[in-house]
Amino acid sequence: MKRVFSPLGILSIVCLLLAMPLMVSAQAALPDDTTLVIGQSVDIASLEPSLVTSRQEANIFGHVFATLYEISEDGTLQPYLANSYSISEDGLEWTFTLNEGLTCQDGEALTAEDVAYTFQRAANPDNAFTGNTVGFVMPGVGYVDARADSELEVTIVMDERQSEPLRLGLLSEVYIHCKDSYEAMTLEEAATTPIGSGPYRVVEWVRDDYVLIEKVADFTLRESGFERIYWRVIPEASTRVAELIAGNVDIIANVPPDQIEAVNNSGTAEVQAVQGTRRMYVGFSQRDIWEGEGAEAIRNPAVRRALQYAVDVPTICQQLLGVECTRAASMVNDPNSNPNLTPYPYDPAEAERLLDEAGYPRGEDGWRFDITFQGPRGRYLNDAAVVQAIGQYLTDVGINVTVEILDWTSEYLPAVREHNVGPMFFLGTGGATWSALYDMTDIREPQGGTNYTEWNNADWFAGWERLANITDPAQEQEVINEMLQIMYDDSPWLFLYFQPDFYGVSNRINWQARRDEQVIVYNATLAE
Amino acid sequence: MAKYLVRRLLQSVVVILGVTLLSFLTLHLAGDPTYLYVSERATQEEIDQTRALLGFDRPLPEQYLRFVVRLAQGDMGNSLRARTPALPLVMERLPATLELTIFAMVISTLLAIPIGIISAVNRGTALDGGVMLFAMFGQSVPSFWLGIMLILFVGLSLRWLPISGQVPVLVPLLQGDLMTAAENFPQAFRHLILPGLTIGVFSLSRNARLVRSSMLEVLAQDYVVTARSKGLRERTVILRHALRNALIPVITMIGLEFGFLLSGVVVAETVFSWPGVGRLVFNAITQRDIPLVQAAVVTFSFIFVLLNLLIDLLYVQLDPRVQLK
Numbered sequence: 001m002k003r004v005f006s007p008l009g010i011l012s013i014v015c016l017l018l019a020m021p022l023m024v025s026a027q028a029a030l031p032d033d034t035t036l037v038i039g040q041s042v043d044i045a046s047l048e049p050s051l052v053t054s055r056q057e058a059n060i061f062g063h064v065f066a067t068l069y070e071i072s073e074d075g076t077l078q079p080y081l082a083n084s085y086s087i088s089e090d091g092l093e094w095t096f097t098l099n100e101g102l103t104c105q106d107g108e109a110l111t112a113e114d115v116a117y118t119f120q121r122a123a124n125p126d127n128a129f130t131g132n133t134v135g136f137v138m139p140g141v142g143y144v145d146a147r148a149d150s151e152l153e154v155t156i157v158m159d160e161r162q163s164e165p166l167r168l169g170l171l172s173e174v175y176i177h178c179k180d181s182y183e184a185m186t187l188e189e190a191a192t193t194p195i196g197s198g199p200y201r202v203v204e205w206v207r208d209d210y211v212l213i214e215k216v217a218d219f220t221l222r223e224s225g226f227e228r229i230y231w232r233v234i235p236e237a238s239t240r241v242a243e244l245i246a247g248n249v250d251i252i253a254n255v256p257p258d259q260i261e262a263v264n265n266s267g268t269a270e271v272q273a274v275q276g277t278r279r280m281y282v283g284f285s286q287r288d289i290w291e292g293e294g295a296e297a298i299r300n301p302a303v304r305r306a307l308q309y310a311v312d313v314p315t316i317c318q319q320l321l322g323v324e325c326t327r328a329a330s331m332v333n334d335p336n337s338n339p340n341l342t343p344y345p346y347d348p349a350e351a352e353r354l355l356d357e358a359g360y361p362r363g364e365d366g367w368r369f370d371i372t373f374q375g376p377r378g379r380y381l382n383d384a385a386v387v388q389a390i391g392q393y394l395t396d397v398g399i400n401v402t403v404e405i406l407d408w409t410s411e412y413l414p415a416v417r418e419h420n421v422g423p424m425f426f427l428g429t430g431g432a433t434w435s436a437l438y439d440m441t442d443i444r445e446p447q448g449g450t451n452y453t454e455w456n457n458a459d460w461f462a463g464w465e466r467l468a469n470i471t472d473p474a475q476e477q478e479v480i481n482e483m484l485q486i487m488y489d490d491s492p493w494l495f496l497y498f499q500p501d502f503y504g505v506s507n508r509i510n511w512q513a514r515r516d517e518q519v520i521v522y523n524a525t526l527a528e
Numbered sequence: 529m530a531k532y533l534v535r536r537l538l539q540s541v542v543v544i545l546g547v548t549l550l551s552f553l554t555l556h557l558a559g560d561p562t563y564l565y566v567s568e569r570a571t572q573e574e575i576d577q578t579r580a581l582l583g584f585d586r587p588l589p590e591q592y593l594r595f596v597v598r599l600a601q602g603d604m605g606n607s608l609r610a611r612t613p614a615l616p617l618v619m620e621r622l623p624a625t626l627e628l629t630i631f632a633m634v635i636s637t638l639l640a641i642p643i644g645i646i647s648a649v650n651r652g653t654a655l656d657g658g659v660m661l662f663a664m665f666g667q668s669v670p671s672f673w674l675g676i677m678l679i680l681f682v683g684l685s686l687r688w689l690p691i692s693g694q695v696p697v698l699v700p701l702l703q704g705d706l707m708t709a710a711e712n713f714p715q716a717f718r719h720l721i722l723p724g725l726t727i728g729v730f731s732l733s734r735n736a737r738l739v740r741s742s743m744l745e746v747l748a749q750d751y752v753v754t755a756r757s758k759g760l761r762e763r764t765v766i767l768r769h770a771l772r773n774a775l776i777p778v779i780t781m782i783g784l785e786f787g788f789l790l791s792g793v794v795v796a797e798t799v800f801s802w803p804g805v806g807r808l809v810f811n812a813i814t815q816r817d818i819p820l821v822q823a824a825v826v827t828f829s830f831i832f833v834l835l836n837l838l839i840d841l842l843y844v845q846l847d848p849r850v851q852l853k
Contacts, residue, residue: 029693042811045609053567128581135567135574191611207620208803208811209694234692234801238676242684242691409564409814417563417575449571 029210031250034227036509036524039234039243039252043208047194048187049175050122051131058132058173059519060211060231064196065175066221068096068115069168073514075335075433077168080221081110081176081197085168091161091471092144094171098152104178105196105216112148114197117179119146119156127187133174140170140441161468163476166437199224199522208233224522244269244504251511253519255502257322257382269506272513273323276501277333277431279439280380282311282373282390282494283453285422294371294399295423297360304491306354308344311393313496315346320382320389321500328495330484331443333515336436338481341488344495351397367400374404375426376412381499387426390496419452427452428499433516436480437467443492455492459483536840540833545596547829548822552592560584561816565608582608595822604826605819607812614823618805622827623698625804628796629789631720632728637782640732641775644739645766651744659736666733671792675726675799682722690719692801723800727792731785738781742774749773783839787832 031037044057052061070080082096102110122133123143137143142159149155156171181195194202199222200213211231215224232249234240240252241259245266255263260271284298297303317325327343355361360368373394375387384405391403401424406412415421429450432438444464446456463483470476487493503513511524555561562579570578579585583594598605604615647659683691695715700708746752747770755765794806805824812820844851 045607046611048611051611053565130565130578130581132567135570139571139574188612206803207617208807209801232693232801233803235807236676236799236801239679239692239799239801242679246684246687246691248691409816413563414560449575 029230029232030248031506031508033526035230036226036228036251036521037230037232037249038519038521039232039240039249040519041233041235041237041240041254043233044205044211046191047202047205048129048131048191049177049194050127050129050133051191052133052175053131053135055517060213061175062198062518062520063200063213063229063522064194064198064202065177066196066198067172067174067176069172071169071172071432071434071516071518073512075333075516077165077172077434080172081115087164092158093155094158094167095149095153095155098154099221100152102197102221103218104181105201106178106181108178108180110176110178110197111151112154113151114179115154115176116146116148117182118174118176119143121177121182122174137170137173141167161471163435163437163467164471164473165435166441169432169434169438198222200229203228222522225525226521229521241504244506247506247508250506250509250524251519251521252504253501255504257320257502260322260502263504267507269504272503272505274501274503274513274515275325276499277433277516278380278428278499279328279331279333279431279442280386280426280428280496280499281328281331282496283422283425283427284455284492284494285419285425285452286454286456286492287419287422289420290423292371292423293369297358297369298371298423300358301490302354302358303360304494305489306351306358307394307397307399307494308491309347309351309354310397310399311390311494311496312346313343316386316389317497317500320385321497322502323500325497325500328497330488330495331431331493332436332439332480332484333431333433333498336433336439336480338484338488340481341484348393348397355397362398366398368398370400370402371424372402372404372422373424373426374406374412374415374421376408377405379408379412380428383426386496390426390494416452417449419447419454421452425452430517431498436477436484440480440483443487453492455490457486457490457492459486460490533837536837540830540837543833544826544829547825548595548599549592551821551825552595552818553588555813555816555818555821556588561608561818564815595819599822599826604823607820608817609812609815609820614817614819615827617820618808618823618827621803621805621808623696623702624694624802625790625793625797625806627694627696627698627716628720628723628727628793628802628804629786631724632731632789633782633786635724636728636732636735636785640735641739641771641778643732643736645743645771647736647740648743648747649766656740660740663733663736666729669729671726671730671795672799674729675723675796678722678726679799689721691722692799693719694800694802694804695719723796723802726799727789727796730792731789735778735781735785739774739778742777743770746770746774780839780843783835783842787835790828790831 029037040056042054042056044060045051049061049065052058066081068080068082069077072078081098081102083099085094085096087094098112104110104114121127122129123138142162144157144159146154146156176197178195178197182190185193199216199219201216203212203214205211210233212228214228234243237254237256241255241263243249244252245263245268247268255271263269263271284304286299313327314325317323329341329343330337355368362368373391375383377384387405388403391401394401412421416427429442442450443455443460445451446461447454460483463479466479467476470479501513501517505511508527509524510527511521514520562575562582562584565582566575566578583591606612607614607617610617643659647656650656679691682688695712697709697712697716700712752765752770755769793804794810796802797804797806798810809821809824812824
């Protein structure tokens, strides 16, 4: 049979196809001496500052909008747009004094009116905002109103006295925006046209692709290293890692533990592992909706305490999270926790002894009691594997554990929010470095939204009442320490670890990752 | 013909409504979406307020009816996350997805035809075996894995092509900015190759097998034997006589292929950070952004329905025996 295609013809076509990509120039938006490129897993949903809900959004907004105070890396609260504040005698009015000569990105002067407007606009029910400011900052501080007292003095009115660092930290989450521009815009326009007050301005947002911000020349409150910052959206972790190693991005978050070695061996980037502020724990639900011997058993503090000894947390960190960790001893992040609390050690023999003592000896079948342990998949670092490992540790001390792994968004999240997860469940909740009370507000009320176990310890809640009347920080810390001791002993949570965060950082820059999941890069510089 | 078109369009409306109803129910069966729109520290009161604000407190039939009424007025509502009209968000991303889909379809078709012919002409040889083995591999390999492998090998090790991202061509073209489109083309082409291959390999393999089997069937026909016995060159026999007839089922398949590729871009768009509709819908589903999902569903259904109609009309042109009733 004769040939239909000549080999030379086929070879020519193949060569042409292979050569075409090589004939063209290099790709755009690469890092250079004035441009920093960051790879994030998700895009922002909007450029409306009152709709920010995720950390990824906050990372970008934090560069475009300034706040009254700023949470520093070590958890202290530093002046930013405001240089000081005073509190009224009754603790209900906080007056901030702004720096002089501030300007908005629309060229107008940034004054107390802009700050008051920011709060009023967020609180306006007609705007129907659902972001962090309305979602937890305003309820958290007990916001009532805001007013401009003079050009540089603005007063925020609150409904009750509250811990100073807690309130100041929460207020530091509010992005100040500029009245003239925002008053003139519809909500739809505001969602795409941010007029900021921070060190960078938005140049371009290509949805699901990148956000480009550039330095504001006349912003003097912060020194910024790079002229331009690209926030690229790279949803797949392996792709982010490949782009980092190839030198196409400078910083990526959430490096998968199994790819840390590849990054470190690349010669172009290294992984920074930091102990995050998210508290990972196993909750013991106290709700009476659960039936069975296991659900009954974990209502007994002695059982809960016994189970603290059953789980080898450092090994879980080492084997499943790819990092050494110290077990948590409380729900509060360092340095605000009770320093006298030591993490429960891994001691299965002690766990078994305490369970025997609590009235739950092994039966003839070897089991002490049956219980269901639920956990999510796809929300936390290696979550499903961690849940299964914990289930195995509990099995080893005679608990007949049925592990149920549920999809986060469709099953687990609604169940958590309705307190219908359990009787044992795995969860992580965001924490802070700047206030013990911020971490503790998870358990502010017996049936409160974030008290997922519905733990109702009278001494604990009496502690909250005492705190309401304390103004002295040392006295406040004393009560906090007592409360954390109560929680340690009563153990509504099986304390695990503060979730580690892994950032891939290019060797061409100097930048230090923070504990609180914030990626703040205006202080990043080129390496020597 | 006109009657047929009207009937098909009416059927299309029913199909689109059916699809929207199914997606609406599925999204609601997967849990209360309100929790995704409040912070993890929100109180029950705030959750209830948000639920009412988003309209999720109303009975499901009422929610769906409201959607249908608005749809009839050409309004698909606002995205719950972006707070902007949902349909423009979909249309904004559609060109990127079309670029990728068309590119994948072109490479899969252009390569499948010669590969299928070579395989058929060399039936039973090692070359045929090798090609069919490759085709089987192409149909079996998960696109997610293939995408990552291409990134690691071609993008990272060889540094031949960009690892991720997109450079637009269709958007400036549609905006009449031919200069930008032309300037962007080389970059766009480079960015298209890896994701295009990732989603095109399955189609390429399937089409190559289809061309091969179709060619084998045609090559056994009497008129091919006659053509050869007349002393025509083999190339003329294959390309002029056999291929034309062998391509009829292939063209039918290619028409359907577009819809298949369009629905299969989610993985490639995620792996290669391609800002298309697939990723938009995927994110909207995980965030229960129901208006956005519905806008995308209606758009995709419309494209599918239109494609099917075009294919049916094309049949009549290709095969005179087919009549529209």
